Amino acid sequence: MKFCSRCGGPLSFRVPPGDHLPRHICDACGTIHYQNPRIVAGCIPEWEGRVLLCRRAIEPRRGHWTLPAGFMENGESTTEAAMRETLEEANARVEIIDLYTLYSLPHISQVYLIFRARMLDEAFSAGHESLDVALFTEAEIPWGDLAFPTVHESLRHFFADRRAGRFQTRTGTIGAAPWQRPAADDA
Amino acid sequence: MKFCSRCGGPLSFRVPPGDHLPRHICDACGTIHYQNPRIVAGCIPEWEGRVLLCRRAIEPRRGHWTLPAGFMENGESTTEAAMRETLEEANARVEIIDLYTLYSLPHISQVYLIFRARMLDEAFSAGHESLDVALFTEAEIPWGDLAFPTVHESLRHFFADRRAGRFQTRTGTIGAAPWQRPAADDA
Ligand SMILES: [Zn+2]
Numbered sequence A, B: 001m002k003f004c005s006r007c008g009g010p011l012s013f014r015v016p017p018g019d020h021l022p023r024h025i026c027d028a029c030g031t032i033h034y035q036n037p038r039i040v041a042g043c044i045p046e047w048e049g050r051v052l053l054c055r056r057a058i059e060p061r062r063g064h065w066t067l068p069a070g071f072m073e074n075g076e077s078t079t080e081a082a083m084r085e086t087l088e089e090a091n092a093r094v095e096i097i098d099l100y101t102l103y104s105l106p107h108i109s110q111v112y113l114i115f116r117a118r119m120l121d122e123a124f125s126a127g128h129e130s131l132d133v134a135l136f137t138e139a140e141i142p143w144g145d146l147a148f149p150t151v152h153e154s155l156r157h158f159f160a161d162r163r164a165g166r167f168q169t170r171t172g173t174i175g176a177a178p179w180q181r182p183a184a185d186d187a
């Protein structure tokens, strides 16, 4: 961030009066340009006990399997974002059951919100960001080939909770460590 | 948003190829400037059955009572954000118990995350964004004088759940309607 998006003037990076962190400040018009974490919203779409996963057609982690999820847009709710992403990536229509996982990824300033969801019918196909879309039983999940630690942790909890017969919202922080060993706090 | 924050060039507002929404696009350097919802993180700080509220020293809703909460920063987790805001606004130190409410406010592109929290000691005082900070029993809550519908709904559920002896994460959407009649979906 080098120029003011309001007036086009040059920005400096310093702590504004009364603040505690450096910000991008326009010396011409005085605007302070804050930067904030982004929300990734998605879901675990379930159909007759199986879970719908998408194989990514785009980087990062092209070719790996993921839950349908993506950046929340202005003007929508978190559940609308999750349903929209599922439609875009998997051409699947779902209804949202409940919030399931909330993960902070401070090293990339993202917050993941994954909901449990019910597919409205068995229809699905690869959207333009997916190479493939398929339903998996727990035994069929490609655990070694998942795209992100948030997906791994959400699915691991999901199947454990389903076996236990009780779902509870899970929250935690996932660090920059290798994704095979996520530092999720099980809350 | 009128100028490119990367190169200072003029922006146009149009749908990029393969996208479905108009974006601010720099015709000089090609950068697409996305805008995304912001997260407000806060908590319900509890001390011996009472709840800590702050009377706002700043607009919007100056003079009205709120839970300690504010915009999440890059590089922190949602719980770190909630604890930091509680320290800044109420000079109170808390430990986070669990996520309690998740509200989408699509009309202002915000997502509220309110956690239940336990004060570590009885110390608190007004931070520079607060006129006053005080502990309230359920009967003492200034229901007619709360700052935001998210605060009203979070406290209403909190006391109802506490009486029922079971807290569950609450999610919903709160619209632009007058805050006295929030359209929260109780999930
Ligand atoms: Zn400026």
Ligand SMILES: [Zn+2]
Binding pocket: B004, B005, B006, B007, B008, B009, B026, B027, B028, B029, B030, B031
């Ligand atoms: Zn540019």
